Amino acid sequence: MSLLSLTVQWIDDNFSLRHATLQAKPFRGSHTSKAIADAFDGMLQTWCIPKTSVHVVLRDNARNMIKGMNDAGLPSLPCAAHTLQLVVHEGLLSQRSVADALAIGRKIVGHFKHSPLAYSCLEDIQLEIGQPAKRLQQDVQTRWNSTFYMIQSLIEQKRALGVFVSEHELPDNLTAHQWALLEKVVTVLGPFEELTRKVSSSEAMAADVIPAVTVLQRFLSRETDDDHGIKTMKGTLAAAVRRRFSDVEEQPLYSIATLLDPRYKNLFFSNTNTAANAKEMLMRELLRSSGEEENHDLHEPPARKPRRDQASSSLDSIFDEIADEQAPVSLNRAQCVLCVVS
Structure with a gap:
């Protein structure tokens, strides 16, 4: 079931930032711009909020949401965190070697996710080698930063996975080159994860966006010895940041x-x-x-x-x-x- 929620932020008489979720309602039928505009009109009327009191609506980058806000006569801006993750998605798909390594990583994580026996064996190995028992994280396309967390969890469990594969079967395995590639990907995606958390915080402000973009562009423009193998991905990320935040x-x-x-x-x-x-x-x-x-x-x-x-x-x-x-x-x-x- 699709839900449409109305979350508000405002400054009170003491000049403190406040926020609240006023409404979350089922959103049935086709998600057309007209349906979105009508739903927003209805929620604002329910709470007696005049449109003149709406400073700005933060939305995702979908065309129906953009048009819906225009049809409703509401000022809107795209969510910076969503835009950052669209940039990351472009970058990860731009280099075949990176995309292949990620596909294998997903197979490995999926194997343990769907096999309690395999996970139990991995957990025993983790404890034997002095690591805390920890699950691998599956990435989900609609969850921002989840690919970064999946790669990070794989790298953390690299030693335990090496022991596991010496005793058990896996649907696929990462080569030494692919492990090194994923370590470089984590380094490049780290600032995206950090900035996504920052602009997604309840304390985030519109003032944080321009500095974040400027710093990110400076970071991506720097060439390092670790760029070998991910230059295409890094270049695509830089180009996507420039275009999407132009x-x-x-x-x-x-x-x-x-x-x-x-x-x-x-x-x-x-x-x-x-x-x-x-x-x-x-x-x-x-x-x-x-x-x-x-x-x-x-x-x-x-x-x-x-x-x-x-x-x-x-x-x-x-x-x-x-x-x-x-x-x-x-x-x-x-x-x-x-x-x-x-």
């Missing part, structure tokens, strides 16, 4: 949010032109909200290095590197911003 800096919601976030300011835009355009978007929004007619030449306070509010990650050095490069760049900016929340 207009992210032109979206006022993303650009203004990034500019106003003290962690990011104008440091993570791809160039000075897009940063200047973001400033213009912000000033137009300020004038619209305040009703003023004139722009004022207000100057930006001294740039500060973005603070770190999370544990160190594999991408922190790239965030710091970009921030240090862009810190001397100055943009005129409003010193005081009035935020109006519907």
